[in-house]
Amino acid sequence: MNLRITFSTAARILRQLRHDRRTVGLLVAVPALLLTLLYFMYDNAGSTFDRIALVMLGVFPFVIMFLVTSIAMLRERTTGTLERLLTTPLGKLDLLFGYGLAFGVAAAIQAGVAVGAAYWLLGLDTVGSAGLVVLIAVVNAVLGVALGLFCSAFARTEFQAVQFLPVVVVPQLLLCGLFVPRGQMAGWLQAVADVFPLSYAVEALAQVGAHADPTTTMWRDLTVVAGAAIVALVLAAATLRRRTP
Numbered sequence: 001m002n003l004r005i006t007f008s009t010a011a012r013i014l015r016q017l018r019h020d021r022r023t024v025g026l027l028v029a030v031p032a033l034l035l036t037l038l039y040f041m042y043d044n045a046g047s048t049f050d051r052i053a054l055v056m057l058g059v060f061p062f063v064i065m066f067l068v069t070s071i072a073m074l075r076e077r078t079t080g081t082l083e084r085l086l087t088t089p090l091g092k093l094d095l096l097f098g099y100g101l102a103f104g105v106a107a108a109i110q111a112g113v114a115v116g117a118a119y120w121l122l123g124l125d126t127v128g129s130a131g132l133v134v135l136i137a138v139v140n141a142v143l144g145v146a147l148g149l150f151c152s153a154f155a156r157t158e159f160q161a162v163q164f165l166p167v168v169v170v171p172q173l174l175l176c177g178l179f180v181p182r183g184q185m186a187g188w189l190q191a192v193a194d195v196f197p198l199s200y201a202v203e204a205l206a207q208v209g210a211h212a213d214p215t216t217t218m219w220r221d222l223t224v225v226a227g228a229a230i231v232a233l234v235l236a237a238a239t240l241r242r243r244t245p
């Protein structure tokens with residue numbers, strides 16, 4: 001892995017994103033708009049909005065980055081761009097970590113806008129700091145990027161890439177503890193939930209919502225999510241085949 005090539009790859013992807021206004025709008029504006037919708041749904045519902053919106057600040061980046069990245073990588077595969085790139089000194093990890101870095105920057109902007117809207121426009125109230133929420137949201141977005149890159153290897157069309165959303169993302173949403181606490185689930189469901197990295201992201205956000213200072217549990221959960229993202233990136237690298245010209 002060459003850091004110079006990795007950063008160069010990240011810069012190329014960011015330039016492509018900058019010229020894609022629809023994708024930029026999806027990344028930046030949609031989470032804030034969805035949070036606004038939640039605000040009016042739970043108007044006069046006490047602390048319900050605070051609890052759900054806090055979790056959604058981690059869920060929205062995960063889902064959106066998974067969708068955007070899986071389709072973006074599929075396009076590079078199907079248009080021949082990926083094959084041409086892999087005939088250069090560009091390494092597999094350079095490419096994938098470049099993607100992770102580029103979309104991590106996009107996720108930081110996305111999380112900053114969404115968290116700013118939630119706290120200062122919609123009145124979100126948490127015991128912990130907004131900075132920790134941004135950090136968790138960014139790490140969770142990178143996890144979505146990594147899983148999207150991995151899943152794109154098994155799709156031949158954009159429609160097939162989208163089909164991985166209910167297979168990979170929806171089960172994690174259902175079992176992450178948002179609807180039912182993991183401790184109240186049936187034993188086998190709890191065991192499955194404990195394997196999903198999104199469960200740890202939700203738990204980390206809950207720790208921020210309940211504690212003024214970062215807790216050991218929060219850092220442990222964040223480490224698990226980051227580790228899962230790295231593993232997914234490495235697995236995605238295994239799906240890339242270098243061809244000679």
